[in-house]
Amino acid sequence: MKRILLFGAGLSASTLIKYILDNSEAESWHLDVVDQNLDVLQSKLGGHPNATAHSFNALESEQRRPYIALADLVISMLPPMYHVDVAKDCIALQKHLITPSYISTEMRALDSEAKEAGIIIMNEIGVDPGIDHMSAMRILDHIKAIGGKIESFKSYCGGLITPDSDTNPWHYKFTWNPRNVVLAGQGSAACYREMNELKYLPYHRLFQRLDHIEIEGYGQFEGYVNRDSLNYLETYQIQDIPTIFRGTLRRPPFCEAWDIFVQLGMTDDAYMMKNAESLTPRQFLNAFLPFQKGVSVEEKFLKLVDYRKDLYDSFEYLGLFNDRVTFGIPDASPAHMLQQLLEDKWKLAPGDKDMIVMYHEIIYRKGEIGYVISSAMVAEGQDDRYTAMSNTVGLPVGIAAKLILNNKIHEKGVTLPVRHEIYSPILAELEQFGITFKESEKQI
């Protein structure tokens, strides 16, 4: 029997646990799961005979090491900052490791040690990052194989809600950490390349420069640029590509409405508002509008949005003109106050389901002729345990575990799923779970 050791049984581990247990008979696996919350963990394991629940502190090297020593493969679903410490233990004990998270600089530095230990540390194998890498590489490798010249790579992903759950004018609800949604895009300017021109876009213009995308059966989406699009040029082996753009998807007119918050400064997390506690939402909004004698907040706001009724309505929906309640939170940043308003209005209702949308558009040339390949994936959540997020993160991690334990992967060291030997079987098995890409190609 082979032992899989999983650290962390949070929201996005549900499908992973189910996948491992569903395969445990056929594959002769035993699953050890460690989580502080033993109740939730046991409900996820459902008394399965091939699983053991543990509640020791997985963040303590001394406590986890004996379990790593017994395992054949370790999966870390801990918060990303803890992966490197786990990786060091795995190197010392010569055990393979999988994490769904971005490769940090510290993690990358462990590459040669991992190779010497003869193990693979597979990262970025969930969704954005993960399925996006794999599906993109399948197309890029195909174009290279047929002798095409890749001219443009655009890739978008978004964590949204299903059309049935879409009941507000923002066409958005929180399906992951609300704070990260409010602060999304802050920090360094976003960066991309278009027709060999390097472009930088500061945060306060991020939601103004949008790509418009239509996905069959799902309608319109819009994509804003996601951090540094040039990060993967080398990984994807497309260094000389004239156009590369990675974006985040929303439903229109989300970006236009969100941009109002950005323009006004209401997403700022860098300072505390002096009078946060006693402010009403209307006063909160008014603190970012200019003073005009005798002009109401509503009138000032309408003027700001050029009398666009839809934008006004989206703000009214959030209760921003409400003068009857106060925030009641002392020492809060504008971002914190905004988050409080949004959490109330963008909460998933019972029965609501999340949806992961991914879209690639790749242009290449073969001889004299140009082609565009479009590839779209939409994954809808099943319920509030097996969400789209949990499925699209957990399934590729689980399948990767199977491939590694069955010695199907020959790569060693700190890596991510961009090689044929890994993405091909994973994408094939994902299809059995309904995670499929609809591809079309046409001449341009």
Place this chain on the structure above:
Amino acid sequence: MKRILLFGAGLSASTLIKYILDNSEAESWHLDVVDQNLDVLQSKLGGHPNATAHSFNALESEQRRPYIALADLVISMLPPMYHVDVAKDCIALQKHLITPSYISTEMRALDSEAKEAGIIIMNEIGVDPGIDHMSAMRILDHIKAIGGKIESFKSYCGGLITPDSDTNPWHYKFTWNPRNVVLAGQGSAACYREMNELKYLPYHRLFQRLDHIEIEGYGQFEGYVNRDSLNYLETYQIQDIPTIFRGTLRRPPFCEAWDIFVQLGMTDDAYMMKNAESLTPRQFLNAFLPFQKGVSVEEKFLKLVDYRKDLYDSFEYLGLFNDRVTFGIPDASPAHMLQQLLEDKWKLAPGDKDMIVMYHEIIYRKGEIGYVISSAMVAEGQDDRYTAMSNTVGLPVGIAAKLILNNKIHEKGVTLPVRHEIYSPILAELEQFGITFKESEKQI
């Protein structure tokens, strides 16, 4: 003979040194000045019999302490971060200290120790901060004395150039640290109060919300809000004032043109541009403009500025459409690159003079009648040693030194010049040096 010990003989100390030496006979003073640059120092002292030049390291407590022990009063013109250490020595040795800089939190914490030592640590006594406090307090105290109710306090200051030196479309040249000019206003949102409404203005809107000011004989200025205008409510004892606004002055259309840099993200100092070294100014500008097939940088820029010829010309003046030279600086932020372009174009020419402009507008009510007091000061530099900056910083510091050494100030502890006993004689003596406020009052 009384000994004054001065740390730092940089640009803004020239007038201070002259003032002390000019008064040294009548007041029986000896001046000890410490500066690493002995040549510059000796040229400023001009072999005066009542002065001694020293070049020991004033940042080393052990080296400076013996000199502090011999002094009757210490003046620190060191970079602001060093004042607190000097203050600790002054407390230990029971010597008065003057600095022109903002009171830091650490400095404020020394208040009771300074009082126990029986010394005064006088700060914020140059220009913005300094003359602005004193001239404002004179008006505020006057209004309180006649029983007026203060309703609005607006105060502006700017370091500019004289009309004769004004030879470019920006009406601006560097008269102090260029880096600080490029980064001005970045960080926390600016804050002010208008008709009892607290207002926050994020950096990317700072140069869009402007007050327009006319100063007799000097024409038009515009003021943008300067950090947290509410910082001085308590110091000025005007906690309940409905309107308070502190601003920085520029000549129109500086703010409108500068706002283009801000909007495009070209003042960002938070990241390095990937290809800084090889970029031309035109490519640098284009990196922040959207890609448009077949449309030139000039056309895209003209569209951005709504075909405003004056704004286009101000950018052309800076060489931003130049495609023949490269920056040649590796690993540079956009702000750094912009600074390099500006330093070339906004350099003071021989004979150019700087100019400090200050303007207060205070509204008060007495009985049924409202009044507005306007108070303007314009100080022009004499030459490149006795600049307006050097005069307006050095003279109040020098006069304060005289008042302290003659026991005219009874306050102790960490303080700033907001009391009648200090501002009144200083403003009176400043008038002899031509630093005068032109005040007018009218009913509204």
